[in-house]
Amino acid sequence: MATPGFTLDDLRAVLRQAAGDTDVVDSDITDVPFEDLGFDSLAMLEVAAVLSSEHQMEDLDSVIGTRRTPREVVALVNGASGAGHVDNSVVIAAPYDLVWEMSNDVPSWPELFSEYASAEVLGRDGDTITFRLTTVPDESGTSWSWVSERHMDKENGTVRAHRVERGPFAYMEIFWEYRTTAEGVRMRWVQDFHLRPEAPLDDAAMEARMNHNTAIQMERIKKLVEQRAGRA
Incomplete structure (x- = not known):
C-alpha cells in the first residue's frame, strides 16, 4: 500500500527516474497535462512501473492513463494509501x-x-x-x-x-x-x-x-x- 502524504515533489522524483533528469518537472507542473510535459503513453507506463515498485501499488498500468495531470496522479497515489x-x-x-x-x-x-x-x-x-x-x-x-x-x-x-x-x-x-x-x-x-x-x-x-x-x-x-x- 502506498505511503500516505504523497506530494508533488515525490512525483517529481518519480518523473525524473522514469524519464531522466529534465528541467521541466521543476516548474509549476501541477495542472499541466503530461503530454505537454513531454510524457507520452510509453513514458507514463514507466512512471506506473516506478510507482508500483516504490509504493507497492498494483494494477497501475490500467489506470494511470486516465490521469491527465500531476495533480491527478498525486490523488491516485494518496487514494491507494487509504483515502x-x-x-x-x-x-x-x-x-x-x-x-x-x-x-x-x-x-x-x-x-x-x-x-x-x-x-x-x-x-x-x-x-x-x-x-x-x-x-x-x-x-x-x-x-x-x-x-x-x-x-x-x-x-x-x-x-x-x-x-x-x-x-x-x-x-x-x-x-x-x-x-x-x-x-x-x-x-x-x-x-x-x-x-x-x-x-x-x-x-x-x-x-x-x-x-x-x-x-x-x-x-x-x-x-x-x-x-x-x-x-x-
Whole structure:
C-alpha cells in the first residue's frame, strides 16, 4: 500500500527516474497535462512501473492513463494509501451527443441534479469552465457551496475536474468517462478524495455517502436524458 502524504515533489522524483533528469518537472507542473510535459503513453507506463515498485501499488498500468495531470496522479497515489475512492457507472439509452450535452451543461445542473440549488458559471476558457455550486439545504437547513474547475474533452469522452475551494477536503479529484455500448452510453464517475482531520466525517463515511448519493443522481440523470431522447 502506498505511503500516505504523497506530494508533488515525490512525483517529481518519480518523473525524473522514469524519464531522466529534465528541467521541466521543476516548474509549476501541477495542472499541466503530461503530454505537454513531454510524457507520452510509453513514458507514463514507466512512471506506473516506478510507482508500483516504490509504493507497492498494483494494477497501475490500467489506470494511470486516465490521469491527465500531476495533480491527478498525486490523488491516485494518496487514494491507494487509504483515502477515499468511489467508482460508479450507469448506462443511458440515448445518443452520445445528447448524453454528453445534457450532463455537461453546468448551468442546467439544478434541474438535472436533485442536490444542487444553483450553479453559477464564473469563467470559461475553451473547454474549461470554473463554476460555483450550492446545494439545496439539508435536513438541518444548511447549504454548502464551493468552486470547482472542470475540463471537458468530448472527442475522447472524458471530463476531469477538481475543487478549487476544498472546504473539508484535502483534495477532491473527479474523472468522468463516456463510452458507447450496445445498450447505450456508459457514463462513469470516479472520485478520489481525502478529508481533512477536522472534517465531520472520515473518508470511509464519505465514501458510503457518495456511493449512495451518486446512485440516486445517476438514475435521475438517466431518466431525464432518456425522456428527452424519447421526445426527440
